[in-house]
Amino acid sequence: MKFDVKDVALAAGGKKRIEWADRDMPVLQLVRERFAKERPLRGLRMSACLHVTAETANLARTLKAGGADLVLVASNPLSTQDDVAAALSTEYGVPTFAIKGEDNATYYRHLKAGLEHEPNITMDDGADLVWALHKERPDLAKNMIASMEETTTGVIRLRSMEQHGALKIPVIAVNDADTKHLFDNRYGTGQSTLDGIIRATDLLLAGKKIVIAGYGWCGRGCATRARGMGGIVIVTEINPLRALEATMDGFLVMPMKDAAKQGDLFITVTGDINVVRGEHFAKMKDGAVVCNSGHFNVEIDIPALEKMSRKIRKGVRNFVDEYIQPDGRRIYLLGEGRLINLAAAEGHPASVMDMSFATQALSTEYAAKNRGKLKVQVLPVPLVIDEWVAKLKLKSMGISIDKLTAEQTKYLSSHDMGT
Numbered sequence: 001m002k003f004d005v006k007d008v009a010l011a012a013g014g015k016k017r018i019e020w021a022d023r024d025m026p027v028l029q030l031v032r033e034r035f036a037k038e039r040p041l042r043g044l045r046m047s048a049c050l051h052v053t054a055e056t057a058n059l060a061r062t063l064k065a066g067g068a069d070l071v072l073v074a075s076n077p078l079s080t081q082d083d084v085a086a087a088l089s090t091e092y093g094v095p096t097f098a099i100k101g102e103d104n105a106t107y108y109r110h111l112k113a114g115l116e117h118e119p120n121i122t123m124d125d126g127a128d129l130v131w132a133l134h135k136e137r138p139d140l141a142k143n144m145i146a147s148m149e150e151t152t153t154g155v156i157r158l159r160s161m162e163q164h165g166a167l168k169i170p171v172i173a174v175n176d177a178d179t180k181h182l183f184d185n186r187y188g189t190g191q192s193t194l195d196g197i198i199r200a201t202d203l204l205l206a207g208k209k210i211v212i213a214g215y216g217w218c219g220r221g222c223a224t225r226a227r228g229m230g231g232i233v234i235v236t237e238i239n240p241l242r243a244l245e246a247t248m249d250g251f252l253v254m255p256m257k258d259a260a261k262q263g264d265l266f267i268t269v270t271g272d273i274n275v276v277r278g279e280h281f282a283k284m285k286d287g288a289v290v291c292n293s294g295h296f297n298v299e300i301d302i303p304a305l306e307k308m309s310r311k312i313r314k315g316v317r318n319f320v321d322e323y324i325q326p327d328g329r330r331i332y333l334l335g336e337g338r339l340i341n342l343a344a345a346e347g348h349p350a351s352v353m354d355m356s357f358a359t360q361a362l363s364t365e366y367a368a369k370n371r372g373k374l375k376v377q378v379l380p381v382p383l384v385i386d387e388w389v390a391k392l393k394l395k396s397m398g399i400s401i402d403k404l405t406a407e408q409t410k411y412l413s414s415h416d417m418g419t
């Protein structure tokens, strides 16, 4: 199969969307222009397993401009923009295997297409492709230069592989770069999660009790934006430092068992399993809305919700299913528990993906230049890449900053001057 998309006739609309996103991706544009001249990825086969969005399309164009022979596969069954997948396959020469709403069998068939491309470099959002490579095609590991990982959940998974001695290829933790998680996870997830919830439900957030499970960078972003919309925000955490930070940031902090009784809207962003479960659904108010913006659809215990419900009405609105309880209470689950920002909205805005994806492209170039020299470990993004992306992002925003004077530089490197 050359590519697998919903409908090639959607390509013209997809192209417009890709071009619109590109306007807001100036740093990635600079990388693309240089890549087109220098071709640092020439001769390399690449498979990327990412959310197939307009922003990803601009990353794909950049990798292709750099000379990569690239295929793209979906990293989530519900996050694909079908028009973008069509445009990539037919207009930009990037065979794409992704259909919004694909079932699990199709999802895994698409992943397999990524392996059948026999890549030298992979790019993952959640580590499914690297995991499949290790499980199904370990023979490919010897041809692999490295894999880039886009998300916290993927990095956690890959570190676990490393700790268990299972990792066979070098991995660059793009998520852990400052230009990624401080902006994409915080401002991107914060805005796009609320966008997804509002598009799905048309809820007024002002005055609502909004429970955010998890106070990592994504949770911080969601909590801050929810407060900005007038919500009364409750944070749940398992980490005492983060719970303290949430408290001092001015949020209410309590265990989920207490929050469950109060919340109008629940958002999970923990990266862990069954954070909202049967015992919590049992306490929720009539009309409570529950959704997830963490990577996998495991944070909400949907099987428990199904089991305890008297009746389930699927699709009461797009991306909204109604679960009626034996006592008549209705609980609304959004986007089948999958990332609501990509299921019901368009994911993070292009301006923030600009930084994440410039960092992805430059990390890929770094890996290609260091072929054979990278350790089989989860590795950091080189600091120079972070600094370059931050500088150019500021420049593109028309912001200049101060420089240290010679006296200040000297002061910072000396220890003689005290009180």
Ligand code: ADE
Pocket (backbone or CB within 6 Å): 050, 051, 052, 053, 054, 055, 056, 188, 342, 346, 347, 348, 349, 350, 353
């Ligand atoms: N992850 C979150 N938002 C995204 C977007 N717009 N494109 C690709 N991956 C994303």
